[in-house]
Amino acid sequence: MENIQEKSSNLPKISNEITVGFGGAAGDGLDKSGNLLARVINRLGLYTISYNSFQSLIRGGHTFLKLRISERKELCYGDHFNAFLAMNQDSIERHAPAVEPGGVIIFNSDKVTCDISFLQENVYVIPLSFKELTSEMGKLIPIMQNTMMLGSLFYLVNLDFKTLEEVLRDIFKHKGQEIIDQNINVARIGYETTLENFDSSKINIDWNFTHISKPFYSGNTAMALGAVAAGLKFYAAYPMSPASNILHWLVANSERCGVVVKQAEDEIAVVNLAIGAGYAGVRSMCATSGGGFALMTEAIGEAGMLEAPVVIVNVQRGGPSTGLPTKTEQGDLNQAIGASQGDFPKVIMAPKSTIDCYHIVGEALNIAEQYQLPVIILSDLLMGENYETIETGSWSHDVIIKRGELLEEAPPSMKDKDGFKRYAFTSSGISPRPLIGSEGMVYVAATDDHDEDGVIISDVFTNTAIRRKINEKRMRKLDGVLNEFEPPQLEGPEDAEVTLIGWGSTWGVIRETIEQLESKGINANQLHFRYLLPFHSKEALQILNKCKTTIVVEVNATGQFARHLKAETGFSCSDTILKYDGEPFEPKMITQRVAGILNGEPLDLNVTQDEAREMAYHYIRVHIKDKLRPSKIIQVSQNGYGEPVWVLDLSERNNGEVKGKLTIGVETGSTYKWDPTN
Amino acid sequence: MENIQEKSSNLPKISNEITVGFGGAAGDGLDKSGNLLARVINRLGLYTISYNSFQSLIRGGHTFLKLRISERKELCYGDHFNAFLAMNQDSIERHAPAVEPGGVIIFNSDKVTCDISFLQENVYVIPLSFKELTSEMGKLIPIMQNTMMLGSLFYLVNLDFKTLEEVLRDIFKHKGQEIIDQNINVARIGYETTLENFDSSKINIDWNFTHISKPFYSGNTAMALGAVAAGLKFYAAYPMSPASNILHWLVANSERCGVVVKQAEDEIAVVNLAIGAGYAGVRSMCATSGGGFALMTEAIGEAGMLEAPVVIVNVQRGGPSTGLPTKTEQGDLNQAIGASQGDFPKVIMAPKSTIDCYHIVGEALNIAEQYQLPVIILSDLLMGENYETIETGSWSHDVIIKRGELLEEAPPSMKDKDGFKRYAFTSSGISPRPLIGSEGMVYVAATDDHDEDGVIISDVFTNTAIRRKINEKRMRKLDGVLNEFEPPQLEGPEDAEVTLIGWGSTWGVIRETIEQLESKGINANQLHFRYLLPFHSKEALQILNKCKTTIVVEVNATGQFARHLKAETGFSCSDTILKYDGEPFEPKMITQRVAGILNGEPLDLNVTQDEAREMAYHYIRVHIKDKLRPSKIIQVSQNGYGEPVWVLDLSERNNGEVKGKLTIGVETGSTYKWDPTN
Amino acid sequence: MITANTITEKTVKTREVEVSPDWCAGCGDFGVLSSFRKSTLEKEIKSHEMLVVSGIGCSSNLPGYVNAYGVHSLHGRALPIATGAKLANHNLKVVITGGDGDGFGIGIGHFIHTMRRNLDLTYIVMDNEIYGLTTGQASPTTMKEHKTKTTPRGNVEQPINPLMLALVSGATFVARGFSGQPAHLSSLIEQGIAHKGFAFIDVFSPCVTYNKLNTYSWFKERIYKLEDEAPDRDLTDLPDAMTTAMEFGDRIPLGLVYKVDKPTYEDTEPVLLNGPLVKQPLGIKKELFDQLLEETM
Amino acid sequence: MITANTITEKTVKTREVEVSPDWCAGCGDFGVLSSFRKSTLEKEIKSHEMLVVSGIGCSSNLPGYVNAYGVHSLHGRALPIATGAKLANHNLKVVITGGDGDGFGIGIGHFIHTMRRNLDLTYIVMDNEIYGLTTGQASPTTMKEHKTKTTPRGNVEQPINPLMLALVSGATFVARGFSGQPAHLSSLIEQGIAHKGFAFIDVFSPCVTYNKLNTYSWFKERIYKLEDEAPDRDLTDLPDAMTTAMEFGDRIPLGLVYKVDKPTYEDTEPVLLNGPLVKQPLGIKKELFDQLLEETM
Numbered sequence A, B: 001m002e003n004i005q006e007k008s009s010n011l012p013k014i015s016n017e018i019t020v021g022f023g024g025a026a027g028d029g030l031d032k033s034g035n036l037l038a039r040v041i042n043r044l045g046l047y048t049i050s051y052n053s054f055q056s057l058i059r060g061g062h063t064f065l066k067l068r069i070s071e072r073k074e075l076c077y078g079d080h081f082n083a084f085l086a087m088n089q090d091s092i093e094r095h096a097p098a099v100e101p102g103g104v105i106i107f108n109s110d111k112v113t114c115d116i117s118f119l120q121e122n123v124y125v126i127p128l129s130f131k132e133l134t135s136e137m138g139k140l141i142p143i144m145q146n147t148m149m150l151g152s153l154f155y156l157v158n159l160d161f162k163t164l165e166e167v168l169r170d171i172f173k174h175k176g177q178e179i180i181d182q183n184i185n186v187a188r189i190g191y192e193t194t195l196e197n198f199d200s201s202k203i204n205i206d207w208n209f210t211h212i213s214k215p216f217y218s219g220n221t222a223m224a225l226g227a228v229a230a231g232l233k234f235y236a237a238y239p240m241s242p243a244s245n246i247l248h249w250l251v252a253n254s255e256r257c258g259v260v261v262k263q264a265e266d267e268i269a270v271v272n273l274a275i276g277a278g279y280a281g282v283r284s285m286c287a288t289s290g291g292g293f294a295l296m297t298e299a300i301g302e303a304g305m306l307e308a309p310v311v312i313v314n315v316q317r318g319g320p321s322t323g324l325p326t327k328t329e330q331g332d333l334n335q336a337i338g339a340s341q342g343d344f345p346k347v348i349m350a351p352k353s354t355i356d357c358y359h360i361v362g363e364a365l366n367i368a369e370q371y372q373l374p375v376i377i378l379s380d381l382l383m384g385e386n387y388e389t390i391e392t393g394s395w396s397h398d399v400i401i402k403r404g405e406l407l408e409e410a411p412p413s414m415k416d417k418d419g420f421k422r423y424a425f426t427s428s429g430i431s432p433r434p435l436i437g438s439e440g441m442v443y444v445a446a447t448d449d450h451d452e453d454g455v456i457i458s459d460v461f462t463n464t465a466i467r468r469k470i471n472e473k474r475m476r477k478l479d480g481v482l483n484e485f486e487p488p489q490l491e492g493p494e495d496a497e498v499t500l501i502g503w504g505s506t507w508g509v510i511r512e513t514i515e516q517l518e519s520k521g522i523n524a525n526q527l528h529f530r531y532l533l534p535f536h537s538k539e540a541l542q543i544l545n546k547c548k549t550t551i552v553v554e555v556n557a558t559g560q561f562a563r564h565l566k567a568e569t570g571f572s573c574s575d576t577i578l579k580y581d582g583e584p585f586e587p588k589m590i591t592q593r594v595a596g597i598l599n600g601e602p603l604d605l606n607v608t609q610d611e612a613r614e615m616a617y618h619y620i621r622v623h624i625k626d627k628l629r630p631s632k633i634i635q636v637s638q639n640g641y642g643e644p645v646w647v648l649d650l651s652e653r654n655n656g657e658v659k660g661k662l663t664i665g666v667e668t669g670s671t672y673k674w675d676p677t678n
Numbered sequence C, D: 001m002i003t004a005n006t007i008t009e010k011t012v013k014t015r016e017v018e019v020s021p022d023w024c025a026g027c028g029d030f031g032v033l034s035s036f037r038k039s040t041l042e043k044e045i046k047s048h049e050m051l052v053v054s055g056i057g058c059s060s061n062l063p064g065y066v067n068a069y070g071v072h073s074l075h076g077r078a079l080p081i082a083t084g085a086k087l088a089n090h091n092l093k094v095v096i097t098g099g100d101g102d103g104f105g106i107g108i109g110h111f112i113h114t115m116r117r118n119l120d121l122t123y124i125v126m127d128n129e130i131y132g133l134t135t136g137q138a139s140p141t142t143m144k145e146h147k148t149k150t151t152p153r154g155n156v157e158q159p160i161n162p163l164m165l166a167l168v169s170g171a172t173f174v175a176r177g178f179s180g181q182p183a184h185l186s187s188l189i190e191q192g193i194a195h196k197g198f199a200f201i202d203v204f205s206p207c208v209t210y211n212k213l214n215t216y217s218w219f220k221e222r223i224y225k226l227e228d229e230a231p232d233r234d235l236t237d238l239p240d241a242m243t244t245a246m247e248f249g250d251r252i253p254l255g256l257v258y259k260v261d262k263p264t265y266e267d268t269e270p271v272l273l274n275g276p277l278v279k280q281p282l283g284i285k286k287e288l289f290d291q292l293l294e295e296t297m
């Protein structure tokens, strides 16, 4: 299998960059503004990588979109925050304190105010009155405030206004010249007002625009495109976040890409549709998330038994159960490993980046057909739903397609009177597979266990021998699969002090963590896994045995991969860094904990002051209808609840008057009590 | 938790025993005859343990039922074969060669002949002509041949004819005196004819009949009874072998046991019915096998998230997929561990014996309610479907019932204005659970993640803190659960040369293996696991580190428990002994391989001569309509197929004329070729 | 401190809770919620005596907004959860709410089989002919030719007819409401809850965000009330009910389509004759235990 | 050695295979098998052009006994497997067989939703009103009051009416056969396969081992043939078909109940206008690829 690993070595070390945040309610048009900005960036020849933190709601609720803009291709959305476009009051309260020194906060002063006492030093506020500034333009739809704010941003971070104009023109082409002009004018108002009134707030970046346009893909759309390029012909799905965009992309492009796309009644139908198509002889795939995947598990064993190729994508989201439908997690590894009863060969892969989503799906389709088995791809919400600039040349339309023993005519050795043996016991475990409809190879594929011809065996003692042999035949296929896979490799210095171990989408953030650690004087390297089953136990152990401090970094609560690694190698890593609050890792978080581990600091699960404030915000929203906000926070010693507690003053939003005290446990996080002052 | 482990130490070492086999087609009434014999045994005060090897068919096909009869309670069906009641020609051909020297073969000579050239030395045949012997009794139903054969057996193995009469009387009571007399007479004919004509074939056993009647239960019926005793009130199921007997028993006894039993439309409905009932406040359970369990997995996470108690029994059968529906396997451990997406607390237990099925289900119902979570019980076909004599006093009707925090009134601390917190973040992780319908505790249970009140959280950054804390709260429950569980213990000599490690139903067969090893001069002990999740990692590791050769014995193809043990402890066992042909272990098989491992013999997966013969029988049945049978078998050296092969002569059934040669691969087991002689 | 006894149950007076609905402004589900609150208020059902079970979808968020016990279960699984809970405690008033995708897509098997049993349940589907929460894919009630996110060339599958399926499968109360007519809907819900047996109420509840075809005005142009046009209909006449249920085009009937009295599942389950299962004693008497053992000897 | 070309496909002449059925003597499924063989023989369908898909159950063993491609899939999942295969290669004649438990119990969701799509499939259910393979539990078509292993006091759930469900859900060919009348059944199967669209044939196929109520003679006493009694019925009249489908008591109609011509799903899927998917080229042309990338810039 070709080496399609993205190597991180030749990234330029220093690059201009800036991170822009958009905060507001779902429906405030954040995604549109974000997309607009991203398009400009992509045309300027810069790169961007986004993270959209939203909630399971159609309207309302809180959304926060981050775009990291850089001259080099960054591999994660980072941990900076330099410019903030706040669409509503809630979001400015929540996120303004995080804007870094030197940063700017842009908002529509008709609707939003900014309490500067909460800001970090040297953060500039840019209040723009949409109503006043556009008073001469007639009635505008409220969402155009975003365009004005974008215009302002363009001035403040030194982006090219002409390209913005160009993109606005393209985007609103179908709406006519009037709308185009309106938008350009509003953007210009933002730009010029800022130039005139807030020039001193400008963030000075001297961008190097190459003006080479680049595509903008998410993991999901990359996977859809990659699948098509790799010969996908049939796709089935039932809507489920965060996998639905694969469906939407494929539906939209079905005709021109020659893919039949079928929405079905549930995930059980979906996976069986995909297996039916794969069985019949087309490349076939389906995608879902954790709960839908659970429903598919029975059929994964079916594919194993029928020896029908199928690719099943699980775009993981926060679990368990319905869990956090719009949050990210790497929580379904156990489920993938344990999918369906009994022992049968299945393959599990996890793309390490958005770009890799394109490649891995082709690999998966090849492996599925060559080895006639189900292949599971574990993606996740972070990678699947978030868009980033794709480096030119990352992908080629010309993907290697290997279909294995897919025959339109029986193999010569099976044309004699003994006839065609669909499940011939070969030493590779791979048996001849007919394109269904071909002459001379008629057979019945059964989920009951069977002999070489496909005839069912479940008789007393009679067929224990055949059963043993067909079981071994099926399992042998995994040896071949493992051989095709590139073994894991250390990236970075061999003799590093720390090895960060990861799988799937965390490759980029771990990569950046290593840069950060380096700047802190901590020498680290990275061992990342794309292939989870079958597993390179020997090779992994060889590497691990040479490592010093080994830390598994993953986005789940129990360290599922650390457990898997132990199960496959017996190797117990030194520690784990886990995140299971729905949000992805940022490099700084990992860096800090790595340092902590190296210093022997025990893991502290206590509720932090920031967390107590978050909890208070939630309490206020649910029980006090958003009327108050947390002000003073103190930690009091143990006070009768059996654990230390935080006590927070909750105050009026406008005048700061304290309206009561909320107590929150430090260890358990329990909200013990709300004492309103009377 | 009380110590309910059966200790094997005080079994008498020497005991009279005999193993009787019944062979025939499904529908030949084997089960009835077996049951009849067992009842007599149980009334005589002897013990029996049975194994019924049958196939997924209603009629026809091949069934073989073994009853091991002993003066002591045996823990497995052993590996002897002393008396054979052959109901048809097929079965006599297949099983007669296995009858041990000194044994007897009884059959109806009207229908069946026995080729003595296939028998071991000193095996006696008892041909009885049913037609002739009963010619004076008028028309009898053909199945009564079995009764005659049983009568013969009673003479040959020195069982008490009076008790047979008594049982026949009881069994046919509802059919009237005439039928009773008929049966007794036919049995007597068998008895007396044998006394008169085959006295020299008698197997001399001087049984010690205590005449203390004992119950006769399978793992499934034991589990049903145990559940009822432990307060089960609601049971849902969809028919699936080998779990259906739990349903049948509970349906039949529903009214008098006060259990609502609901057959539903599928397993998804089943598990949700059970969760709904558990949520509302009754002890609730469901059972299925692998494929049905797969369908239930999504809801297992649901129960975890709702914190609703439910017990889910998986009576494992041969997988993968539909697999071997009537064969046994321990192949669903991976599936149970991986059931449902994300991280949430679930408990997995595996009863070690039929008697233990009774106990473990009570434990499971307690744990489920005390900790408000799903508990999975992994039973299997061998244990679930096969009946054995239950030692008096093994079970008491008076089972300890612990319901945990099930409340009809809000706890005092939650009666103030902050109100009832269903998911209060406690340090045990256990929160107050209302009996639904009680006043003052109204709340909404959601599968979306939520706060202490049950209000949904999936908002941006707002509730990462609460999410983290509720995730930790839920997972903390497992610490409590682990504390309740008795840690694993070594059984047998501490310093043994070999430690046999198992889980679930293999406890008994491993126990007997150890006796056999002892008699071979190999000192072995046993480490058996009933609790699989959460796992006693520390305790297990402590024990394992002291062991010499550690061998995991389990009934699946990949060593799922060995992998689990490694994942939980990092301990790599010395070797595994695996069986995955659908049939259970017999002690001799394990003994042989243990000896092999100790002698450094590599595992040989080649097709044995016996297996080649089995394969030939299958080939003949499918392709040559049962007209031939295998005769001479030779292994030839590699002959162009790339591997060594067996060559079998297939001959006419009646005259032995060779009709052709069948070649079968030794390594792959492939049936390469059938060459009929022309 | 206020003790449990002095807590005024927010029942008859209000079924509101602190959490406010997060539906889009104008969503039909608001009308269903208010009708639901009103009707249970009229029936004077206490909070703790009621259980509202839902699946997953915009509409399935409803239990979070009413003051009653609730289960916000899995997508498509509300009916079996409700059935389990009802059998465990048949004193509970159990109402199920959800969407068309939830109930007629992934959940259709439970829909049909639950109706066969005639449990005393009330099932309210907020039928917006679309998958709302997942942002606008075709649902089982999406009309032919309707262009949705997943049917860009127009839907080609015949939509299911929920009322017909209910009539064919054994529901003993079948009705249709419209969230644009909350008073009427409220009365249907009230009758449905009062009905002893399985009551199915299909409610047109427009999705203002994703369904631009079946809007309030689309429905308003077509609906008419059965009680207005045929006040004397025999509600127990199944063929007539079917004819009514088949009418879906320029004119669409609202109201009670069919109602018949039949024994409920709970009535025929002998174990429940002794009262709700939750109140029955646990375990087994020694005599019975011994007898069960003896029967195998 | 015989080459591929000289292998005589066991098609028109015989659809027998070496493996013989393992059904109980007298099982109704034998009649279905012989009718099936006969009808496909009449239609001169070649072995390799036909795919027979089943679920799990006694009846689902059928594909093993006919000379055609077959999938013996999961319990309840035959229809989606068949749909996937049909969409992959719509030149295949695809027939689905199975039991009442398989199709109307666990599989009912697929049953209804597959019919909505009107794919060119033929679905034959061997309806024995019982779960045969699992030894006699009640099935969705088990009659009220019937005492089975799981309904010892008699079944209390209303049986489903498969014909009605088919009529309501969009099947374009709906018929009922009886395995005791193999010639008649054979003709129905033949017509069903010839029908372009979804053909559903419910076949009374007595389980002699576990269903002692709905026996051959039970059926024989009740059945009559539609073509005998009403030879001029308008097969496209849906209300009339429904009336016919509702008749189930002292008299039970056999024969073709409903038949209408509508576009199939395959006809409306533009990608399939280029021929079967299995024959279409894989991958993507450079121009399209570049265009797709460009559209995001």
Ligand SMILES: Cc1ncc(C[n+]2csc(CCOP(=O)(O)OP(=O)(O)O)c2C)c(N)n1
Pocket (backbone or CB within 6 Å): A238, A239, A240, A241, A267, A291, A292, A295, A322, C056, C057, C058, C059, C060, C075, C098, C099, C100, C101, C102, C103, C126, C128, C130, C131, C132, C133, C134, C139, C207
């Ligand atoms: C097993 C599973 N599959 C898919 C989903 C994703 N999902 C959530 S809601 C929904 C459908 C919503 O449509 P509907 O039931 O009509 O409710 P609406 O939002 O329109 O009110 C889907 C598919 C899920 N939660 N679980």
Ligand SMILES: Cc1ncc(C[n+]2csc(CCOP(=O)(O)OP(=O)(O)O)c2C)c(N)n1
Pocket (backbone or CB within 6 Å): B238, B239, B240, B241, B267, B291, B292, B295, B322, D056, D057, D058, D059, D060, D075, D098, D099, D100, D101, D102, D103, D126, D128, D130, D131, D132, D133, D134, D139, D207
């Ligand atoms: C998921 C799953 N659940 C349960 C079963 C067990 N099972 C096998 S066949 C069958 C039902 C058989 O009834 P039916 O479909 O009517 O076929 P019949 O045997 O009567 O022809 C069941 C429940 C299974 N194989 N898979």
Ligand code: SF4
Pocket (backbone or CB within 6 Å): A058, A059, C022, C023, C024, C026, C027, C028, C029, C058, C059, C128, C132, C133, C206, C207, C208, C209, C210
């Ligand atoms: S998306 Fe549609 S159904 Fe959902 S809340 Fe908005 S309007 Fe209502």
Ligand code: SF4
Pocket (backbone or CB within 6 Å): B058, B059, D022, D023, D024, D026, D027, D028, D029, D058, D059, D128, D132, D133, D206, D207, D208, D209, D210
């Ligand atoms: S059990 Fe019934 S359905 Fe199954 S083969 Fe026997 S008669 Fe036929």
Ligand SMILES: [Mg+2]
Pocket (backbone or CB within 6 Å): C057, C099, C100, C101, C126, C127, C128, C129, C130, C131, C132, C139
């Ligand atoms: Mg909807």
Ligand SMILES: [Mg+2]
Pocket (backbone or CB within 6 Å): D057, D099, D100, D101, D126, D127, D128, D129, D130, D131, D132, D139
């Ligand atoms: Mg059936």
